[in-house]
Amino acid sequence: MSAGDLLQRDSKAVTIRRRIPRWAYPLAIVIVAWLIGWRIFNNMLNLPLQTAQTTPFHLWLDQVNNWVGDNRDSSPVFVYFFDAIRDIVGWLASMFTQIFVHTDVGLQLPEIGWLGVIVLVTWIAWLIGNYKVAILTAAGFLTFGLLGLWTESMATFALTLTAVFFSLLIGIPVGVAAGLSPRVERLVTPVLDFMQILPSFVYLAPLALVFSIGPASAVIATVIYAAPPVTRLTAHGIRTVPATVAEAADSLGVSRSQRLWTVLLPLARRSIVVGINQSVMAALSMVTIAALIAAPGLGVPVLQGLQSLNVGVAFVAGLAIVILAIVLDRVTTAASTRAEVAARSTSAGRKRARRVGLIIGLAITAIAIYLSRTVLWAAQFPTEVNFGDWLAEVINGFSTWVQHTFSLVTINLNEVFTVWILNPFQAMLTETPFILVALVILTVALLFGGIRATIVSALCLTVIIAVGLWEDSMITLASTIIATIVTMALGIVVGVAMGRSTRIDRLIRPGLDAAQTMPSFVYLVPFLGLFGPSRFTAIAAAIIYAAPVAIKIIADGVSAVSKNTVEAAESTGSNPWQIITKVQLPMSRKSLTLATNQGLIYVLAMVVIGGLIGGGALGYDVVAGFSQISLFGKGLAAGVAIVMLGIMLDRITQAAAQRNMRTPGASEVNTAHQHHQRTKKGTNHEIDKRQPAALLQ
């Protein structure tokens, strides 16, 4: 109840304080100054750099690349450290590859042919999940063959398995340690945060530099991307074990390891399995993108399709990725519910029937594997049944038809958006002297994020200038900001609707969940088909990619607004619009800033990948760095610039979110503190959080 009271007080404070926001005047002044500066000093001191142009710094990076190439076999750092890691990872990757994709001998058939694989994965899905996901698995894997993408799908599957194995091997123990020890947690959390704001795209190049291109570095890149979710959720699961249960176990005299194995891990199991699910999905997403550094699999045809503007080919491969994603998601989800159900006593008869069924299934699996190792038709998916090429044709035809038929809509939408919104904003960022733009950015950082965010932003901007990619960074920033604004608008409209009505929520949420399981790569394909290659295409893909996250956060924030408060507002005769604008949105301010933060990170990741389909700027620099050896250094530098943009945007919005937590609603944070901490540390905590506000008054 007291939380409700506090929130009520909060809302009152908001309406009084918020009539004219503190930041309105300074912001207005800055924007006017910016506009004037843009007109007067047009194209002066704006640090332009042509697409094929490089700076000495980029050339120096090229030399680093050459040096690594020359010394890879002799330098001890490589021989004993990087190569050792690569060998271990590569060993497992090649083992899975030999089982599922191909061996290096004879006909290069895999150890287990398609028939064996399908029966085996179906049986495993049944074992860890239920018969429904088993059927789904069988259908999904069969589709890979029918699409003519069996080998590619298995390559992706093998690399995903390898990456998930290492992600769990690292993530779960680290997560347990972080869950047990606050000190380890303080150490690990910033690293995980950093790994999360890194767009997946950017560390491919450095990793390829160190580990050289191929499956091993693809797996390493994927582990970096996929290990954080399971680490976080394991730590969360361990940490949220009820203190009462842990204490009761202590009172019975459990040892430390008994405590971990019989109490903490079983109670954290659900959270850990959810983490495994998220890591699997992240791994699949990254493994496909790793096609850029020569990782085999479904990413290759997607990439080829995108680069040659063959939407059909990209679509078919994308479809296979989505199917694999759905299968992996459903099976791991079913496994997590099974973990709960299995312990509960379903009737003994059904348990027995299941056990018998599984044993029979195992026998069938053995027969299928044996067949797939002895008979050619069971080893190699029959090429006669290949609907992939046909489907690619259909899609290409459909895409052409859409572009022709709806050209009035699509081209106009693209034109209007580009000419009237994107170009002017981009021009303001790129044609104004860099000092003025930097000042504008820093003022915004100061107004919304506070002094620390401003310092971090200043450092990030300095690095961007130093790597010589100011103009491209500003173009990317322009796309990112515009896409984020649209994402937030979408997020607020849909999120508020969902937050206010459980019916709408139930209707939309499954779609959002499904959208979130899809690898980022795949999003580009339909937009390329609709709009052709352009900056707008990349922005549209980014909006759709980021919207589900933003919508969900806002919906949760709005629905978390105390029912009492809404009721009270209704009782005073507020209409729905007043309730939304005066009660629900102001009270979910924290969710709004959090959604902006997540939206920015997602949009940036996607805008950058959009470099593949005409997004230009930093994303294109990265892509060009992969394909043209002379632009390698520039691509690497572009990666650095992207990271700097990411950190800057994240710090500003995080700090803004932190300051919104300062309001009374956040007092839950304090109650979480131990009884004895409340007195001393609690007060310090309060002061810390108030500081940024004091600076502005």
Place this chain on the structure above:
Amino acid sequence: MSTTAVAGTDTESAAGSLDVDFSIRNLWKVFGSDAAKIVADPAMAQLSADEILEKTGCVTAVRNVSFDVARGEVFVIMGLSGSGKSTLVRCFTRLIEPTAGQVMMRGQDILNLGASELREVRRRKVSMVFQHFGLLPFRSVIDNAAFGLEIRGIGKAARHARAHEVIELVGLHGYEDRFPDQLSGGMQQRVGLARALASDPDVLLFDEPFSALDPLIRRDMQAEVIRLHRDMGKTMVFVTHDLTEALKLGDRIVIMGHGEMVQIGTGDELVGAPANDYVADFVSDVSRSQVLTLKWVVTPVPDDLPGDGPSLPATTVIVDAIPTVLGSPVPVRVVDNGVTIGVVDRDAILREVAGEKSF
């Protein structure tokens, strides 16, 4: 030792240190970074909990507490929330590490035990029942009850056999394969009780075990504890904030306030002779006639009392004396160990029953 002497109705108690299960001496628990320094500093140690908080920011939950718990008695620690009672009981087996002082259990210095010795104490000698049960949600009733035996490394058949016994004992027969979330609160606490009993400990600690239960269930559970105590005779340390519960269960009661012992004694000693206003306030709502014995209401023997009138033992509770006193034309003699210590007449009885606030 001195406090054991007033061990109330504990009839089995005899002289000698062997009859003390827990001996607490000068126990302190201070939360905060410089806790040990505060206790070690004589000037600081004299201050009250509030003053220590003001000066150092440290919270004193237990302040210089000493008492003995006799073997076989039900010893109640009672106080309002924040009085340090739950912290105190956790210091018994170092679920919370005391800052200073001594905890002896049957001659064993608990605070000097190594980790594995301490685990042995928790596994075999002292079990605890918690307010929020602390059951493992993914384990069935029988596996929860057997959990303590399992971590001792006892085989499945043996621990299940024992678990069946204790489940029977707490009246949960037939529920062995249920899961905690399928049981009512009262039944969950029975599982907690079974788990504590399974290792056949010497001492049972209860931390507000029935506070989370509704009143009718609470009454049943209290009766259950009384029955178990009667049948098994185990030493029990019972923490509660409910005076009625304390009076019902406790052989002796210690009242805590601001981390300190305010008064220790039997129920009728607390009600009949509250040490200060704090205790008096506590017991003011108690129905005195149901708690006090005749020795608290005796008046001097009048000179004209006939020698052949009725008499009652001094340990009779007032309500139980009503028929005799009202039925007697003359005041009733009150006898303690064969010695007449006074008389009670109708007026005295009626004053206690009707007035309650007659003093």
